Structure formats: C-alpha cells, structure tokens
Amino acid sequence: MNTILKFAFILFLVNLAAxxxxxxxxxxxxxxxxxxxxxxxxxxxxxxxxxxxxxxxEPVEKDGVVQYWKAFKGKSSQLNGYVFIVKKYGYSxxxxxxxxxxxxxxxxxxxxxxxxxxxxxxxxxxxxxxxKQFINRNVSxxxxxxxxxxAVAGATISSRAFLDSVKSSSMEMLKNKNE
Amino acid sequence: MxxxxxxxFKGIGSENPIFRLVLGLCPALAVSTSVVNGLGMxxxxxxxxxxxxxxxxxIRKFIPDQIRIPCFIVIIATFVTIVELAMKAYAPELSKALxxxxxxxxxxxxxxxxxxxxxxxxxxxxxxLDALGMGVGFTFALLLISAIRELLGNGTFLGFxxxxxxxxxxxxxxxxxxxxxxxxxxxGINFLSSKRRSA
Amino acid sequence: MSxxxxxxxxHIKSSQTTNKIMWAVVISLIPAGIAGxxxxxxxxxNVIAFSILSCIFTEALFLKLRNKDPKAVLDGSAVxxxxxxxxxxxxxxxxxxxxxxxxxxxxxxxxxxxxxxxxIFNPALVGRAFLQISWPVYMTAWKNxxxxxxxxxxxxxxxxxxxxxxxxxxxxxGNRPGSLGEVCVIAxxxxxxxxxxxxxxxxxxxLSYIGTVGIITWVFGKEGFFKGDFIFNILAxxxxxxxxxxxxxxxxxxxxxxxxxxxxIGCGVLTAIIRLRGGYPEGVCYSILFMNAAxxxxxxxxxxxxxxFIKK
Numbered sequence: 224m225n226t227i228l229k230f231a232f233i234l235f236l237v238n239l240a241a242x243x244x245x246x247x248x249x250x251x252x253x254x255x256x257x258x259x260x261x262x263x264x265x266x267x268x269x270x271x272x273x274x275x276x277x278x279x280x281e282p283v284e285k286d287g288v289v290q291y292w293k294a295f296k297g298k299s300s301q302l303n304g305y306v307f308i309v310k311k312y313g314y315s316x317x318x319x320x321x322x323x324x325x326x327x328x329x330x331x332x333x334x335x336x337x338x339x340x341x342x343x344x345x346x347x348x349x350x351x352x353x354x355k356q357f358i359n360r361n362v363s364x365x366x367x368x369x370x371x372x373x374a375v376a377g378a379t380i381s382s383r384a385f386l387d388s389v390k391s392s393s394m395e396m397l398k399n400k401n402e
Numbered sequence: 403m404x405x406x407x408x409x410x411f412k413g414i415g416s417e418n419p420i421f422r423l424v425l426g427l428c429p430a431l432a433v434s435t436s437v438v439n440g441l442g443m444x445x446x447x448x449x450x451x452x453x454x455x456x457x458x459x460x461i462r463k464f465i466p467d468q469i470r471i472p473c474f475i476v477i478i479a480t481f482v483t484i485v486e487l488a489m490k491a492y493a494p495e496l497s498k499a500l501x502x503x504x505x506x507x508x509x510x511x512x513x514x515x516x517x518x519x520x521x522x523x524x525x526x527x528x529x530x531l532d533a534l535g536m537g538v539g540f541t542f543a544l545l546l547i548s549a550i551r552e553l554l555g556n557g558t559f560l561g562f563x564x565x566x567x568x569x570x571x572x573x574x575x576x577x578x579x580x581x582x583x584x585x586x587x588x589x590g591i592n593f594l595s596s597k598r599r600s601a
Numbered sequence: 602m603s604x605x606x607x608x609x610x611x612h613i614k615s616s617q618t619t620n621k622i623m624w625a626v627v628i629s630l631i632p633a634g635i636a637g638x639x640x641x642x643x644x645x646x647n648v649i650a651f652s653i654l655s656c657i658f659t660e661a662l663f664l665k666l667r668n669k670d671p672k673a674v675l676d677g678s679a680v681x682x683x684x685x686x687x688x689x690x691x692x693x694x695x696x697x698x699x700x701x702x703x704x705x706x707x708x709x710x711x712x713x714x715x716x717x718x719x720x721i722f723n724p725a726l727v728g729r730a731f732l733q734i735s736w737p738v739y740m741t742a743w744k745n746x747x748x749x750x751x752x753x754x755x756x757x758x759x760x761x762x763x764x765x766x767x768x769x770x771x772x773x774x775g776n777r778p779g780s781l782g783e784v785c786v787i788a789x790x791x792x793x794x795x796x797x798x799x800x801x802x803x804x805x806x807x808l809s810y811i812g813t814v815g816i817i818t819w820v821f822g823k824e825g826f827f828k829g830d831f832i833f834n835i836l837a838x839x840x841x842x843x844x845x846x847x848x849x850x851x852x853x854x855x856x857x858x859x860x861x862x863x864x865x866i867g868c869g870v871l872t873a874i875i876r877l878r879g880g881y882p883e884g885v886c887y888s889i890l891f892m893n894a895a896x897x898x899x900x901x902x903x904x905x906x907x908x909x910f911i912k913k
Binding site for chain 2: 226234
Binding site: 569571572573574576578582 | 695709731734735736737739
C-alpha cells in the first residue's frame with residue numbers, strides 16, 4: 224500500500240510540473256497564435272476580395288460562428304459581394320476553398336485553404352495557373368471543357384470537385400441572398 | 403572527455419537513428435518531401451530529445467523503475483506540446499506543412515528509445531551530448547533524404563528551381579519514393595561499411 | 602544457400618532451358634508488336650526499340666558491376682522485360698519514358714534482388730508502375746489508331762467517362778486507343794497459341810485470372826447486378842496481355858498447380874475491384890504486382906503432399 228501511494232505521489236509531482244509548464248507556455252503563446260490565425264484569415268480575405276472591389280469586409284455570424292462575409296465598397300452601405308468557404312471531397316482529401324464573388328456572380332478570387340490531393344497532380348488545383356481561369360467569369364457559366372475551364376492534366380477528379388464546389392455553393396449563396 | 407565525444411558522434415555515424423538503428427521512420431517517410439520540412443522536423447525532434455534526455459537524466463534517481471515509462475511519456479509529451487505551440491505561434495507555415503507529425507514526435511521511437519536506453523542510466527552531460535548527437539544524426543539523415551526527394555521529385559532545392567526543363571519524378575514525392583530512397587541509402591551505407599571492414 | 606530447384610517432385614527432365622523459354626516468349630509477342638505498330642504508326646516502334654535497348658544496356662552494366670558473365674545479357678530475359686514494358690506503355694511517349702522505364706525495370710525490378718530468378722516482382726511491371734506514378738500525364742496520353750480523325754485521345758475504353766462506343770469486333774482487332782501491345786487481342790492470341798503448343802505456359806493462371814474478372818464484372822458490373830458487360834471487360838484493357846504473358850512469368854508466379862489457380866483468382870479479384878471501384882480505370886499492372894508479393898505464402902500453403910506421408 225505504501226509503495227502504491229509513493230508511486231502515485233511521484234507521478235502526481237511529475238504531472239503537476241508538466242501541467243504547470245504547459246499552462247505557462249500556453250498562456251504565452253496564445254495571443255501570438257490567435258494573431259497568426261487572424262492574420263492568415265485577413266490575408267486570405269484580401270486575396271479573394273481585393274481592395275479595388277471592396278474595402279470593408281464584415282463577418283456574418285450565426286450562433287457565434289462565422290457563416291460568411293459581406294463585402295462593402297466605400298462609405299456607402301452598398302453590398303458589393305460575398306466571401307465564403309466551401310468544402311468538397313476531391314480525389315484523396317477534402318478541398319477547402321475560400322471564394323470571393325460579386326453580387327452578380329462574377330468570381331473575384333479563389334484560394335485553396337487546405338487540401339491533401341496527390342502531389343504533382345491534384346495539388347495543382349491550388350496553383351495560380353488553374354485558378355486564374357476562374358477569375359472574372361460568371362459562376363453560372365463555369366464548366367470543365369476545352370474552351371471553358373481546362374482541368375489539371377491527369378487530375379480530372381480533383382478539378383471537377385473543385386469546380387463543382389465553387390459553382391454550386393456560389394449559385395446557392397446568390398439565390399438565397401439576392402431574393 | 404574522449405568518452406563524451408564518442409557519445410556525441412555515435413549518433414551521427416555508427417548509431418545513426420535512421421540509417422543504423424532504423425528508428426523514427428514514420429516522420430522520416432512522411433515529412434521528407436522537402437528540405438525545409440526535413441530541417442524543421444529534425445530541429446523539432448532534436449529539441450524534444452535534448453529536453454527529455456536532460457530532464458530524465460536529472461530525475462533518474464527519483465523515479466522508481468516500475469513507473470518510469472509513464473513518467474518518460476509525460477515529460478516527452480510536455481516538450482512536444484511546447485514545440486507545437488511555439489511552432490504555431492512563430493512559424494505557422496512550417497507548422498501547417500508538418501501537420502500531424504509534430505504531435506507525433508511523442509511516439510517517435512528515437513526519443514523514448516534514448517530515454518530508456520541512455521538517459522535513465524547516465525549523467526546529465528553524457529545524456530545531453532547523446533541527445534544532441536542523435537538529434538543531429540536524425541536531422542542529417544532527414545536532410546539527405548529530403549534533398550534527394552525534393553530534387554528528383556520536384557526539381558528544386560530549398561524551394562529554388564535547380565533542374566530546368568526537367569519533368570519531376572513524382573514517385574519521389576510520394577511515400578514509395580521515400581521507402582526507396584531510405585532503402586537504397588541504407589543499402590549503400592551497409593555496402594560501404596562492409597567493404598571497409600573487409601579491407 | 603542451395604542451388605536446388607524448389608519445385609515439388611516428381612521431376613521430369615526436359616529440353617527446355619531458360620534461354621529457350623525466354624526467346625520463345627519473345628517470339629510469341631512479336632505478332633502483337635507488329636499489330637501495335639500497324640495500328641498506331643511507325644513512331645511506336647521507337648518506344649519498343651528504346652525500351653529494349655535500355656533494358657539490355659542496364660543489364661549489361663549490372664552484370665559487369667557484379668562480375669558476372671556478360672554473355673547473360675543475351676539470355677533473352679532482358680529483351681523480354683524490355684518488350685513487355687514497351688507493350689504496357691502508351692504508343693507515343695517522350696523518348697526518355699521507355700529509357701527510364703527500362704532502367705528502373707532491370708535495376709530496381711530485377712538486379713537489386715540478385716538478378717534473374719531472384720526477383721520478387723515482375724520487372725517490366727515494376728518499371729511500368731514507376732512510370733505510372735511518376736509521370737501520370739504522359740502515361741495516360743493515349744493515341745488513337747492512326748486512321749481515326751483525332752490523333753490524341755483522352756481515354757481508353759475502360760475510362761469511366763468514355764464517350765466512344767466500341768464494338769466487340771473493334772476490341773478484338775485492336776481498333777481502339779490503349780497501350781501499345783495490349784490492343785490487338787487476336788495478335789496476342791496467336792502468340793498464346795504458340796506458347797501453349799510449345800508447353801511453355803499452362804492455362805491455369807490465365808484462365809482463373811480472366812474467369813474471375815469475367816464473373817465479378819458480370820455480377821457487379823456498372824450495368825447492374827448480374828448484367829455487367831463481362832466480354833467488354835475482358836477484351837478492353839490489358840487483361841489478355843497481363844494474364845497470358847506477365848502473370849505466367851516463371852520467376853514471379855507460384856510453382857504449384859493449386860497455387861497457380863489461387864494466384865490467378867487473386868489477380869482477377871484485384872483487377873476487377875480496381876476497375877469497378879478504384880481511382881484508376883485499369884488495374885492489371887498493380888494487381889499482378891500485388892499478387893507477386895503473395896507468391897511465397899501461396900506456395901507455402903499449396904505444397905503438394907509427399908507420397909505415402911501420413912499426417913499425424
């Protein structure tokens with residue numbers, strides 16, 4: 224009985240020390256980590272919705288979670304476009320994309336936030352050379368074909384998933400909001 | 403003094419964790435797709451190794467044998483979490499690229515292996531040098547593997563385009579490429595050392 | 602290390618030697634090559650030539666490095682590997698694709714395991730798998746038969762969204778895009794007949810392989826339960842080439858009769874699964890490689906019983 228108590232006490236001491244060190248580290252790094260996340264998001268927002276189009280981006284929250292962002296231009300409260308995040312399973316992972324569109328459905332910017340597609344093939348959906356095909360096009364006319372959007376060579380499945388997710392969610396967004 | 407030098411250099415050469423002990427292959431396979439990732443993982447693992455070896459060596463006399471493994475795990479996990487938080491705060495890009503493999507240093511065989519095989523028996527200075535040697539050896543191996551993989555699989559080195567007009571060999575970017583590179587390197591090293599022994 | 606052959610007894614002496622077998626298989630593959638070159642044009646001859654030359658060169662290099670008799674280059678095995686590799690490639694590739702493929706086939710597929718007879722995996726398929734993973738874009742740039750209006754096609758008949766309809770006759774004669782040597786089924790069958798007459802291959806592996814693919818694609822085919830188009834699935838793709846010429850490779854297939862059938866069924870199941878549910882349209886290459894790895898286990902569990910041996 225005595226040894227068990229001794230072991231328990233030693234384990235308790237070790238864990239206490241570990242926990243207090245971790246708590247300190249957590250508190251030191253917490254503001255910095257939050258700032259990094261905020262910066263990353265602000266940068267992504269700016270990229271999909273540049274200042275020329277909208278200089279004020281406001282989150283729309285529901286139950287404390289950001290659903291999408293509204294983009295305004297100038298001082299007027301004239302709504303100019305939307306930014307939102309879409310997810311869809313591609314070839315080997317969920318492709319998460321931030322989409323910025325105008326109210327009439329013109330694509331302003333796209334940015335793949337996270338994906339884990341095949342290196343050298345599917346990952347190229349995040350490349351600028353693939354994404355720039357979408358810019359300044361109306362979402363409703365996007366399609367994978369020779370004269371429209373060229374799929375990434377050898378990665379048709381990833382390309383199609385990416386396009387579908389952008390297209391269908393944009394259409395839905397516009398339908399709900401423009402009514 | 404000579405003994406201490408030996409403790410340091412054995413991790414780089416004769417007891418290299420990847421090429422000789424064949425430990426810690428999981429991160430070596432997974433994150434060695436680019437030199438930056440390999441270096442980041444190497445440094446992170448070295449830091450954890452150093453921290454855990456020093457602490458374990460310091461408290462080795464107070465820890466009863468029966469509960470040493472849970473104590474080691476707690477200590478290692480503490481260091482890993484510190485690394486993870488620090489990386490997220492100061493190197494978010496690297497943290498994103500290494501992903502799950504930073505928290506997985508907890509179960510990296512090298513760290514627990516050194517704690518069990520070395521630090522819980524030897525004094526602090528020797529344990530520190532052992533950890534440094536193992537960490538440097540691990541980092542060196544990761545650098546070698548990731549340099550080969552990045553060059554052949556992507557045509558770049560440290561992100562700079564080296565091989566122009568070259569169709570990257572995707573094989574080396576994927577898991578089988580890592581196995582092939584590690585296998586061939588181990589084979590080559592064994593071949594060279596057996597030749598030296600017989601000569 | 603004993604140098605005894607490990608096939609189960611009783612043994613019978615035969616005039617067949619490794620050289621003769623290898624060259625006979627090479628000869629049996631010639632009609633399919635001629636058909637391929639005829640269908641896809643003279644440029645596909647380059648693929649064959651580069652592949653064979655690369656294999657021979659790599660083999661010679663390794664024989665020299667390992668201080669072996671350099672004459673072994675001409676035992677036919679390197680030529681056969683090169684030929685099979687070329688037959689598994691698209692008919693038009695950058696010139697270095699078959700060269701790299703040949704080097705990988707011989708170096709990583711064969712010599713690193715200890716040379717002829719020691720390799721676990723079919724060398725030509727190792728090369729082809731490496732190329733498929735490394736340069737998927739070139740490895741799926743199929744060329745149409747030269748009398749078709751479009752030169753480059755995006756898809757073989759097996760591709761999940763193939764737009765062109767192929768009749769059985771098209772598939773049988775090879776009037777379709779596909780790998781260089783797999784398209785013309787009739788030419789392949791001429792070679793098969795030659796191998797059967799000379800008793801170089803038996804029908805155990807090919808029939809169990811093709812039969813399994815046929816049954817599974819019939820039962821679970823995309824046309825519906827028990828309605829799958831199994832004739833299409835057997836004729837389109839590389840099953841005929843794979844089943845008769847690559848799954849029957851002496852070194853990398855089981856020794857026992859029962860084992861051969863198990864091996865064939867395993868290949869068939871994997872091929873059908875990859876085709877019906879996998880990400881690739883075709884699965885012959887990977888399924889044969891996969892089953893190659895299982896050969897030692899298959900051999901162990903299908904050992905023939907010794908005569909008069911009583912199980913305790």
